[in-house]
Amino acid sequence: MKQLHEFEIKKMLRLADEAREKAYAPYSNFRVGACLKTDSGAYYLGCNIENAAFTPTVCAERVALFKAVYEGERSFEAIAIISDSLNHTAPCGVCRQALAEFCLPDMPVICADRDGSYEVHELRELLPMAFTSADMED
């Protein structure tokens, strides 16, 4: 696994926690924040944004990822996720697939609880056999 310094993880969790404050989650009342760090050292933040029709709801992880991709970022060092839960929050399946499009399989995913306790997993552990562009080659 790629090594991340403890102070870097703590910084990303602090930023993700600030992002969580911006969540629009009136239906679930479950706020999530994400901090995606690029290889060049930039941080992109996201929160979950819900919708009365439910289906258009978007997770914090994808908001952070899509903001970064829009800005032209294509290589990522790590992502940190924090929520209102006392359990460590891991990305949903859709977000795992979205991350797999742009992030290497060994990218660390930092899954934290609301008190900042965390565990780190490689993306490939969370999404084995991800479907990628390679699967569409002859």
Ligand code: THU
């Ligand atoms: N949610 C996220 O933002 N990220 C996750 O990793 C899990 C779920 C959001 C979606 C929805 O707004 C709320 O949490 C409850 O599922």
